[in-house]
Amino acid sequence: MALLSLFLVVSILCAATLWKRFANRPHKRLPPGLKELPGPKGYPILGSVPDVPEKNSAVKFAEWAKEYGPIYQVNLAGSNHVWISSDQVAHDLLSKKGAIYSDRPHIPALIDDNRTSGQYLPLTSKNGAWARQRKFANTVMRESENAKFHRYPELEAKRMLVELMEQPSQYNHALESFISRVTCRLAWGHSEANEELKQRARELLIGVSPTGAMGNKLPFLMSLPDWLSPPKAWERRRAKTERKFFEIMQKDVEHDMKEKRAPQSWMKTFLEHRGSWGFQYDMEGAYSVGMHGIAGALTIAAPMQTFCLAMCHYPQYLPMLQEELDRVCGDRPPRSEDRENLPFLRAVIRECLRWRPPVPTGIPHYLIQDDSYAGYHIPKGSVMHPLEWAISRDPAMFPDPEIFNPLRWVKPEFPTYREPLSQYPTVINCTQFGYGRRVCQGQGVADEDMLIGIGSIAWLFNIAKKSENNSDEACSDSGYDSQSEAEELDEKYGLRRHHANATISAEELNAGLEKSEATEELFYPGAWPAADIAEDEAHMEKVRVKTKKSSQDLDPTLDYTTLLIAKPVPFEFDLSVRTRYLAEKARSLFEEERAKGAYSSSRAYWGESQGQGKELGWGKV
Structure with a gap:
């Protein structure tokens, strides 16, 4: 009975976490005159997580950049990730608009909130x-x-x-x-x-x-x-x-x-x-x-x-x-x-x-308010990745x-x-x-x-x-x-x-x-x-x-x-x-x-x- 109760608690917490991410994903309603960023369609709830390999994931994101363009978005388990494969786009957003692009995303696995604890300068929000x-x-x-x-x-x-x-x-x-x-x-x-x-x-x-x-x-x-x-x-x-x-x-x-x-x-x-x-x-x-x-x-x-x-x-x-x-x-x-x-x-x-x-996917930034770029809408809460492998x-x-x-x-x-x-x-x-x-x-x-x-x-x-x-x-x-x-x-x-x-x-x-x-x-x-x-x-x-040669060949x-x-x-x-x-x-x-x-x-x-x-x-x- 205790084991069954434990299983139910874990299941409920897991479902709640996935639902929270799903519910918080960017709304489909777009501001007038703007388009949604392109990107892979993904799967229900999980988004594109199954399509991202654990090893050399930066290579996969760079391949998507060739398909979807220098800035595109990917839904990863309900969280919106925007990938930038152009140095110019990265400068336009992350440097020129640093007032809204300089925060850091939350890292769930840390005991203390990395954004506010003040323990790790590179991971701290702009505070x-x-x-x-x-x-x-x-x-x-x-x-x-x-x-x-x-x-x-x-x-x-x-x-x-x-x-x-x-x-x-x-x-x-x-x-x-x-x-x-x-x-x-x-x-x-x-x-x-x-x-x-x-x-x-x-x-x-x-x-x-x-x-x-x-x-x-x-x-x-x-x-x-x-x-x-x-x-x-x-x-x-x-x-x-x-x-x-x-x-x-x-x-x-x-x-x-x-x-x-x-x-x-x-x-x-x-x-x-x-x-x-x-x-x-x-x-x-x-x-x-x-x-x-x-x-x-x-x-x-x-x-x-x-x-x-x-x-x-x-x-x-x-x-x-x-x-x-x-x-x-x-x-x-x-x-x-x-x-x-x-x-x-x-x-x-x-x-x-x-x-x-050494950091092929780039250190992520976090967008604190809605923004637009080149006719595309970038929703608040997006995790922004300057994809160094592609750049x-x-x-x-x-x-x-x-x-x-x-x-x-x-x-x-x-x-x-x-x-x-x-x-x-x-x-x-x-x-x-x-x-x-x-x-x-x-x-x-x-x-x-x-x-x-x-x-x-x-x-x-x-x-x-x-x-x-x-x-x-x-x-x-x-x-x-x-x-x-x-x-x-x-x-x-x-x-x-x-x-x-x-x-x-x-x-x-x-x-x-x-x-x-x-x-x-x-x-x-x-x-x-x-x-x-x-x-x-x-x-x-x-x-x-x-x-x-064929991509099947292993590159040492x-x-x-x-x-x-x-x-x-x-x-x-x-x-x-x-x-x-x-x-x-x-x-x-x-x-x-x-x-x-x-x-x-x-x-x-x-x-x-x-x-x-x-x-x-x-x-x-």
Whole structure:
């Protein structure tokens, strides 16, 4: 009898949730002179939910854009979702009409209402908490950028390179640790919380993703008591653990400041000027700092992993990138000051964001009142998606959009080319960072992390598809079977020879983008020889033919995770250092920093087994 009663309660709640969504769908009565947005018809109650695949859903929405136009709507279980596949339309609505398009939709799976709790700035509606935390974010990001992010990316890149040399098969962990350590240092001054920050990021990502937490798929579950709803109990424990973690981190910085040994961090800035931001409750500052930490750990590692994937399938660009790094940086990894002299590295990074955007469906906006565009009615309450997957594939702006081609950013004949090359290409203000009043305020951090991180990897390593004859641990101290092999490869690619007695003059290092007889023969200052570019074009033509094959063929470069922030599913590839000299140099740089006490081990916060079975700790992901 009790089981039957429970079944009835659940059924009633489920039906009520579906009816509420159905009843709240946009009314069919349209304002005079306006048309309804086009879109797929869908099914009763469920709308088009059955037609949307869980994996690579952005691809499906981009296909619908080709059928229905640059702006169309989709009914998803009674909720109206508007998909924008044009950069111009996105600017017209989300930027120019930001007053009504800057709110965020409700995320059912979170215990506290994301729109009003003030816990997560990127998910907060346009209210007082949003204004206060946005002001704080502007200050700390500007201070960090002016200080070249306190050299934290350069410091942690040295540790990352050694980890990749020692365990190349664990590249995913090394890249994500690099990002989380830098972000921890920026947020709280130390890197020990990097593993905890990664876990906080993973759990929150599940909570906010439409295909993640069950509470987003079946919102009625969040109306049940915890004992009856495991997803709700999981989320409550996640929220409590996150809050306690932020409290601990704030107290640690307070203690360091009392001892007068606190490194520069966002939390230190907050505590030094605690009354300047107008925060309304004790934990608002802690959440503001912590949210920026989580946001960094969530997103920046994805394009770094995409870089490894791209180099496996488009290997012709790695020697070009290495030539530039050798010429500009010599026998050290890249630094912040090298930025203006590394246009091809910036092109590779920009192309990684375009080719496989880390947020392919875009971060959604929410329309607070009825609006119209190009003769179409857009109803109040619509969830607006700037569909980055489609925006970054506009064939007029990006010829051959499915092909990874960083040359499109540095060759004048491409629509994306801009000058001067000391500044462009750049990821700053690209569409992946959002529109209007919702532009990501941490894009400077992402830019610096990717420049130093991806540049360091390319400086030290060769990347190639997995060879059947090679072992899993493809990387060694030398990277080559013999010194002669290294010399042959360096000669083949025209790389600068590295050895213990090598010297590089200041003129060579500072040459940068200056014109010379050598550079005048190349298609952009300091780029790869034109003869090899012709070979690349021939290779790209083969790729174009390959991409025209049946869609039934599995594309290995599309094996991405299903959550809101997508990253390549871990895959095997060969990672080998370019020369023994570079390997020894990388180890020497790491050991110098370690001798200064720059690196510490990760800290566990919840006891044995990360708090498994306890009130606070890691949740199952």
